[in-house]
Amino acid sequence: MSLMPAETALARVLEGISPPAEEIVAIGDAVGRVLTRDLAAKLTQPPFNASAMDGYAIYGSGPASPGDCWTVVGEAAAGSGFAGTVGPGEAVRIFTGAPVPPACGTVVIQENVTRDGDALVADQPTQGGANIRPAGNDFAQGDVLLPRSHRLDAHSATLAAAMGHGEVAVARQPVVAILATGDELVPPGTTPGPDQIVSSNPVGIAALVARAGGVPRDLGIAPDRKDALAARIVAAGDADILVTIGGASVGDHDLVGPVLKDQGLDLAFWKIAMRPGKPLMFGRLGERRVLGLPGNPVSALVTARVFLVPLIRALQGETAETRVPETAILAAPLEANGPRLHLMRGKLGRRADGALTVTAMSSQDSSLLGALARSDCLIRRVADAPALPAGEPVEIERL
Numbered sequence: 491m492s493l494m495p496a497e498t499a500l501a502r503v504l505e506g507i508s509p510p511a512e513e514i515v516a517i518g519d520a521v522g523r524v525l526t527r528d529l530a531a532k533l534t535q536p537p538f539n540a541s542a543m544d545g546y547a548i549y550g551s552g553p554a555s556p557g558d559c560w561t562v563v564g565e566a567a568a569g570s571g572f573a574g575t576v577g578p579g580e581a582v583r584i585f586t587g588a589p590v591p592p593a594c595g596t597v598v599i600q601e602n603v604t605r606d607g608d609a610l611v612a613d614q615p616t617q618g619g620a621n622i623r624p625a626g627n628d629f630a631q632g633d634v635l636l637p638r639s640h641r642l643d644a645h646s647a648t649l650a651a652a653m654g655h656g657e658v659a660v661a662r663q664p665v666v667a668i669l670a671t672g673d674e675l676v677p678p679g680t681t682p683g684p685d686q687i688v689s690s691n692p693v694g695i696a697a698l699v700a701r702a703g704g705v706p707r708d709l710g711i712a713p714d715r716k717d718a719l720a721a722r723i724v725a726a727g728d729a730d731i732l733v734t735i736g737g738a739s740v741g742d743h744d745l746v747g748p749v750l751k752d753q754g755l756d757l758a759f760w761k762i763a764m765r766p767g768k769p770l771m772f773g774r775l776g777e778r779r780v781l782g783l784p785g786n787p788v789s790a791l792v793t794a795r796v797f798l799v800p801l802i803r804a805l806q807g808e809t810a811e812t813r814v815p816e817t818a819i820l821a822a823p824l825e826a827n828g829p830r831l832h833l834m835r836g837k838l839g840r841r842a843d844g845a846l847t848v849t850a851m852s853s854q855d856s857s858l859l860g861a862l863a864r865s866d867c868l869i870r871r872v873a874d875a876p877a878l879p880a881g882e883p884v885e886i887e888r889l
């Protein structure tokens with residue numbers, strides 16, 4: 491029986507997602523959150539013609555030439571404009587960010603004039619209209635600047651604040667319960683007994699969840715016993731996604747599938763044509779999505795990137811493409827690929843001419859965390875891809 495292609499599996503994972511529930515958060519807490527509504531500016535920026543420099547606002551719209559002179563009749567500072575009127579031959583001392591008086595169309599910078607008491611003389615030429623930021627230069631009230639589904643980052647959250655939004659409507663963050671399974675596992679920081687290893691995978695899975703905007707909930711480690719596993723799965727409670735790690739394969743102690751089946755799992759798939767990640771499983775337990783990741787650390791982390799991260803993003807209504815394909819030139823040859831999509835761990839470099847190069851890690855064993863941590867990209871090899879010599883381009887995805 492041929493395995494389900496990874497693309498089909500991803501499409502199944504992303505099926506049937508409803509628009510996210512929304513909540514209102516303070517703009518200072520909204521970075522990393524996804525907007526549920528188009529965001530229009532409540533304000534115009536700048537709200538007035540503003541000086542871009544420290545200097546003098548001069549009457550009229552014309553240029554200033556050396557020898558031109560004015561009488562200084564007042565001052566405009568940021569936060570307190572000049573309240574009077576400016577007439578012909580007059581100027582106002584002005585500072586960066588201050589409103590430019592309506593009668594003034596040019597600001598000359600202070601380095602280019604000489605002032606003696608109230609008398610001001612130009613030493614250098616200044617173009618008409620110089621050093622003024624017109625009202626609405628950045629944006630105007632009513633402009634939709636940030637669309638629904640946009641994930642706020644440092645820049646766009648700053649924009650939203652400037653637009654006048656103290657609070658924004660964002661998608662509720664999906665809760666992702668993470669359950670490690672296996673008699674061999676002990677928590678990080680504890681000394682493994684004979685035949686045991688550290689349960690390291692949940693650390694990276696939780697980090698990927700948080701970076702995608704989800705809230706990780708650690709369910710600890712379940713031993714390879716049906717009753718214990720069943721109890722932990724129930725403990726996932728109202729989580730939006732239950733992620734299990736390990737116990738997904740075909741061994742006698744791989745009980746995750748059978749226990750989930752007993753609990754009524756509506757299985758979408760089990761096993762996909764991808765390396766690492768063959769035993770990946772996905773289904774629904776009522777409203778809850780269940781993603782069964784393979785136990786091998788590289789398999790768990792790579793499948794979490796490829797399937798869990800897009801699911802968490804989609805549950806927040808984010809539509810942006812998460813995979814950003816690029817090409818790099820092989821620095822060393824690659825063998826022909828087998829029948830599964832192979833996401834190979836690779837290291838990027840630069841050729842003397844600046845071209846991006848990539849070298850596959852010498853071992854692609856899915857237990858090698860050291861090699862994964864040293865990698866900075868995945869090389870995407872489609873099923874049955876032919877052997878490639880050095881110098882050929884390959885598709886990569888940065889980690």
Ligand SMILES: Nc1nc2c(c(=O)[nH]1)N[C@H]1C(S)=C(S)[C@@H](COP(=O)(O)OP(=O)(O)OC[C@H]3O[C@@H](n4cnc5c(N)ncnc54)[C@H](O)[C@@H]3O)O[C@H]1N2
Binds near residue numbers: 737767
């Ligand atoms: N006869 C077959 N055997 C295996 C197959 C197969 O198709 N036929 N598939 C292999 C592949 S591919 C993978 S991947 C693994 C995945 O198996 P499981 O998901 O059942 O994972 P486990 O057996 O529980 O563990 C595998 C490996 O990973 C370690 N592990 C598990 N959990 C953690 C954790 N939280 N932190 C760190 N390391 C963990 C575990 O100790 C094992 O060493 O199956 C192959 N076998």
Ligand code: MOO
Binds near residue numbers: 764766768769784789
């Ligand atoms: O596919 Mo397994 O996930 O290679 O190690």
